[in-house]
Amino acid sequence: MSRQRYMVRRVGALVVVALVLFGVVRVVGALAGGDDGDTVAGADGSTPADATAASDGGTVVGATGNTTITSAPGSTDATGAGSTVPATSAAVSTGPPTAADPAVVLIAGDSDAGTFGPYLETLLDDTGVARTQLDYKVSSGLSRPDFFDWPSHFRQIIPQIQPDIVVVTFGGNDPQGLTDGSKADGTPNFIIGEPTGDGDAEWRAEYGRRVGEVMDYLASEGRTLVWVGIPNDDNPDVTTRLRVQDEVVRAEAAKRPQVAFVDTWKRFSGREGGWAEFVIDPRDSTAKDVRADDGFHLNTVGAEILALDIMEVVRADLVARGAQL
Template structure:
């Protein structure tokens, strides 16, 4: 027993040396290992990119809130949500200048024959559904280079003109005009309207039928007329390309109704298909920015946009307003 104890005591130094040697090698290897990066891009979810489920909250209105800056996700990865760009970008979007279709003169509406004069601050109100909610941020970013311009919103997720049982824009627009301070109106409505129309308590008219077209067109005309009769220059954003081929056919059908109604009422229809499609005219998630670089512009649902995409639409609207009203021009920007 004594011999085994003495042998064990003599073995401990060898065990400790081996342990210390192993620790030293591990520490040395750690010095050569690549560091773990902690500054990966942060993606912030924007409610404008979520599915259009009927919400429980009331209409979203803001008087003085501004979009919150967030770090933009890498363009090589798919966007799981709408991402606001971190950098200030005030340059014109190149393709947006060709995307404006001013309405032809027609009818007796005040805005047809009268260009308003802006002598003080300009108040822009963005009205509509979840696309309008994201568009508000894009317009805000593209107008903050101008002095005395405010951009506010009156939006309702999942809303449209086909479902007055959920939210009745034709009844609400009078209150919007009375309650909101707006010199210019921007409207984006329609992405939720490719469905049977609710009329007189029933769902009898399927999308695209003659009765659907008649009812829907009447609602579009009534909505536009409320704004133009109030003397408010109105810019109606045409619906963009969407990924679903079947849905895209419906989008084009509704755009024809908006385009014709705008010509009748003096509303400025702003085309978006040219700037939201690839060279062949098809839907594309990646599009050229103002520098000619391919950027991720669309959200994963194939309908909404990334923060950069909303800025692209915002620039198209700024260009339309400048062309039609003579404000928000280069001369109004910083020297």
Template sequence: MGRAGETLGGSRRRRGSIATALLVMLAFLAGDLLVHSSPAQAQQRPRTILDMLFGGGERRQPYRVVPRYSKPPARAASPGPARRKTRARKSAPKPVVAAPATPEKSKDAKTVLVVGDFLAASLASGLKDAYGDNEGVSVKSAVSGSSGLVRQDHYDWSKELGPLIDADKPAVVVVMLGANDRQPIDGPSGKVSVRSPEWNAEYERRVDEIAGIVEKSKVPLVWVGAPPFKFDRMSEDMVYLNDLYRQAAQKVSGEYVDVWEGFVDETDGFIYSGPGVDGQTVQLRNSDGISMTDAGDDKLAFFAKKAIDRFVSADGPVALGGQPDGMQLPPLANAATAVRSPPVALDDPSLDGGESLLGGNATRIGMTLEASPRDKLVLTGRGTGHVDGRADDFAWNDKSGAVASDDQPVAYRGSIDLKKVRKEQGIKPPEAMPTILDAIMDDWSNDNQAAKGDK
């Protein structure tokens, strides 16, 4: 029985192992059928015990290859309530900001005639922007970029300037030349080298000729000097030429505008970038080191505008007889008699020039019968305040009377009696200072007496 029991147990174990192997094979075959079956068959096939034992409960959709650019299948209309169609929101169009319209110039607008070379063109461009909002000023550009005073065969300003002034009838002529003049001049005996004595004499004559044409037309002249350049030799020649321009402008009572300091650094060296008209650091010159950028144009105009405003502003100088001869009427008061000035706006370009601070728009030449503050202080001992006892009241007679007065002493007496000190030491108030007229009469009388005694 023992052996028979062992045999029976062994056969049972073998049958169990065989059954397990059969179950594994059936599971493998079932999984293979699931993989290779169609989606419809996989969805219709019921779950079996093998699925619950060995997985396969999730019915995953087989991977399908969708051809590229194929249209997605149209969705069937749902039987539910119809949905409201919604449109895609379109972004609102951005408002178009119109550029500020330039005001039209009035019929009686004063003309600023700008003549010269390519730098004068930059100056004219800056002046047009500077006077863009001013209806009473119109800027006319009559420049020739390659012109100068040397190559008269290319463009002769001595012949062209007069007709331009007669045609435009400007209120002021602005000249800027010299950038193209570093070349020999054709002389009677041939070419004359730059900066030689013959070249200097001939070029100075031509500069004076241009200034004389403007003076003959009875139009104010504003001559703008040349700025520095990248090349040292060129800048050195410009320094010499600027001195000739300054002298020529002064000979005809014109204005010379020096722009040199606006385009150099603290060591007087050339700069590409620097402070613009708004105080911000901007690029002033192009990469060639010669021509100007837009910011450089504005800076040229900034310097020239201060001189031009004297002739085109509404409160400019008044000419005698209504003729634009540049002669000014004498003022009713002298600037030396002014003790206060009108307020000056912080954004006024003339603020750094100090042109109209003390005395307002008083001119340089004038006569007045009123004594100036200096004369009041030196001759009569009176300051500008006329307030007794104030720090600027230098009236010696008043102060001596105050010290000697018994009614209103100016200091605390303490234990000292001013009357007693005055009597004991014989202190007397100083005599009144004679007036300037009395002094002149005394000197004249003494001179006459001395002359008679000599005889």
């Protein structure tokens, strides 16, 4: 495929993605419920969440059967081995995605990816023109490279997997103090304290740098990057810290037209922007509980609704690449 044809298709993809996200936001305004407590959010809107981990550890096999990823349990204060990736490399697609030459979709991030990822894999498998790889690490993010270094991990696995599309999310683990690695004694080397919602200029600048670095790498070489945002929390203090993170990520995505941002915050909020426990399931237009007991993570239903929203963006990109869907 010539670079000129590729750029035309890429512009088309971004236009379609923008229209999809605009339509989602319009619908949520019509269907969303109140602003706080047990409110109902609309059938469409935006996307993400730090859903309850699909597994506390062990082996996670992609719904398509094409991928096996090992995810070790842990907390933000723990250390552990990273995910493992099959040694085989995928060939880069040069034409439209087909059953014989499918688009490769990498789904990566923290436990949120491990929760919505399997259903997203099922949706993509149903297209017949996509092959998926799921790679997630519980309790990980970009704040604590002493626990898990995602930038280094991406530079290791991207050349192996050679994805056409990358779906990534980092949820509620990141609004904490930032480290630049570990001290000589193995303890975290914190360089900036956690965000408080009051200024946070230093935290915003450093976290924004880290997010931008990951975005630039994942969206390079013709790849499409879909960044899934985070939801709010039923605890106002936690939501204050989460909002700082969400604002930084939105700002970095807005600088990069090659990055599609899925707005989970709005998707799982009430009409007034407050926390919502119930959301309209677009599959049957019924209001359903979408939150886990901790008030932040998504339960299975919520994760599936999120996967449906993400799928709309990915589908638009597949069509722009020439897939017959």
